[in-house]
Amino acid sequence: MTLTSQTSVENRKFYKNSYENTQLLKKELDDASVRVFELERKIRMLESRVPKKYAEVTFLNYLKKKRILITGGAGFVGSHLVDTLMLQGHDVIVVDNFFTGRKRNVEQWIGHENFELIHHDIVNPLFIEVDQIYHLASPASPPHYMQNPVKTIKTNTLGTINMLGLARRVNATILIASTSEVYGNPDKHPQSESYWGHVNPIGPRACYDEGKRVAETLTYAYAKQEHMQVRVARIFNTYGPRMHMNDGRVVSNFILQALQGHGITVYGAGNQTRSFQYVSDLVDGLISLMESNYTLPVNIGNPVEHTINEFATIIKDIVGGNSEIKHVAEVEDDPQRRKPDITRAKLYLKWEPKIPLDIGLQKTVDYFTKELKLFKLVYSSNPLGNS
Numbered sequence: 001m002t003l004t005s006q007t008s009v010e011n012r013k014f015y016k017n018s019y020e021n022t023q024l025l026k027k028e029l030d031d032a033s034v035r036v037f038e039l040e041r042k043i044r045m046l047e048s049r050v051p052k053k054y055a056e057v058t059f060l061n062y063l064k065k066k067r068i069l070i071t072g073g074a075g076f077v078g079s080h081l082v083d084t085l086m087l088q089g090h091d092v093i094v095v096d097n098f099f100t101g102r103k104r105n106v107e108q109w110i111g112h113e114n115f116e117l118i119h120h121d122i123v124n125p126l127f128i129e130v131d132q133i134y135h136l137a138s139p140a141s142p143p144h145y146m147q148n149p150v151k152t153i154k155t156n157t158l159g160t161i162n163m164l165g166l167a168r169r170v171n172a173t174i175l176i177a178s179t180s181e182v183y184g185n186p187d188k189h190p191q192s193e194s195y196w197g198h199v200n201p202i203g204p205r206a207c208y209d210e211g212k213r214v215a216e217t218l219t220y221a222y223a224k225q226e227h228m229q230v231r232v233a234r235i236f237n238t239y240g241p242r243m244h245m246n247d248g249r250v251v252s253n254f255i256l257q258a259l260q261g262h263g264i265t266v267y268g269a270g271n272q273t274r275s276f277q278y279v280s281d282l283v284d285g286l287i288s289l290m291e292s293n294y295t296l297p298v299n300i301g302n303p304v305e306h307t308i309n310e311f312a313t314i315i316k317d318i319v320g321g322n323s324e325i326k327h328v329a330e331v332e333d334d335p336q337r338r339k340p341d342i343t344r345a346k347l348y349l350k351w352e353p354k355i356p357l358d359i360g361l362q363k364t365v366d367y368f369t370k371e372l373k374l375f376k377l378v379y380s381s382n383p384l385g386n387s
């Protein structure tokens, strides 16, 4: 064998060995990740056997402590409201059918003496004793509410009747979570509460838009006829941690796409606008409204408005990476401009949003980064998703 051919054999051997070593290391790393994941699961299981540590809640005497029902309390917004009201020291009862809500969102309170979780669909009547009701139950993301439009209408009509009936029976104050969607594709800008809206009653969004409009109508009919204490919050686009990975709304879609280096999907030309509020601002607004004496609808939203194109760039800049912004088909009846006029909230609730978009988005990006890591670990250890 010549010297050159001997060297090339050695080179091949060297590369083969280092390739095999890398593959071996990669496999060991993957196995270690799975083992860490399984150990974490075991630790969680063992921890569940020892008495749980809860965040410290304020002590309220029986005159100040309220029994508060939150329908949809295991959902994205509901669970943040649960946290705040629990920390304030109230008795909190969550009712959820877990269609879009998750036990995981409220697991931090399960077992606490002030907390109760009821698996129940509010389309059926509910008989409990409470002082206040935050009625949040309904899917809110367009792909979710359009998936079963009849159920969405039932939840917002029958469900609302049941909750108004409960409030009447026990003389509770009830807050209805309405939406900016009652303004439809608005021909007035920004939208104030006196605007009656521009809704297509037979379009794909109608199940939600009209469902919420009927919910408002029912609320004021009950208030007038039964002399009840009612509050109506018209909630504008809201984002933050605990949004579902499959939520389908723009904030979670764009962040997850940017984090994974996928194309950022702008629907249509991207000139449509939205104004985004961080979830803690919404929670403060809802509590201020409930505690006020104001009975007419109030917009709760952040008036800082962006086009969806601008929003895609903002998220891309925060996340970094190489995602491209790609334009895909527009969605039917997509509202073209949306921005709340919050004069009423400022005047009657002394409320306005505090969290700037960049701060709120950073917290949301951090949340989705963790969620994605967990999802990948679960998936790699159990690709069929069997439990």
Ligand SMILES: O=C(O)[C@H]1O[C@H](OP(=O)(O)OP(=O)(O)OC[C@H]2O[C@@H](n3ccc(=O)[nH]c3=O)[C@H](O)[C@@H]2O)[C@H](O)[C@@H](O)[C@@H]1O
Pocket: 140, 141, 142, 179, 180, 181, 208, 235, 236, 237, 238, 239, 248, 249, 250, 251, 253, 254, 265, 266, 267, 268, 272, 274, 308, 331, 334, 335
């Ligand atoms: O986020 C919310 O709180 C609101 O979200 C929805 O209303 P919408 O404004 O249509 O919410 P998104 O689905 O997040 O869409 C916002 C805009 O982004 C666009 N979009 C969405 C998702 C996506 O991947 N790409 C994209 O360009 C949509 O076409 C739309 O113009 C709900 O219908 C409201 O009830 C709810 O208050």
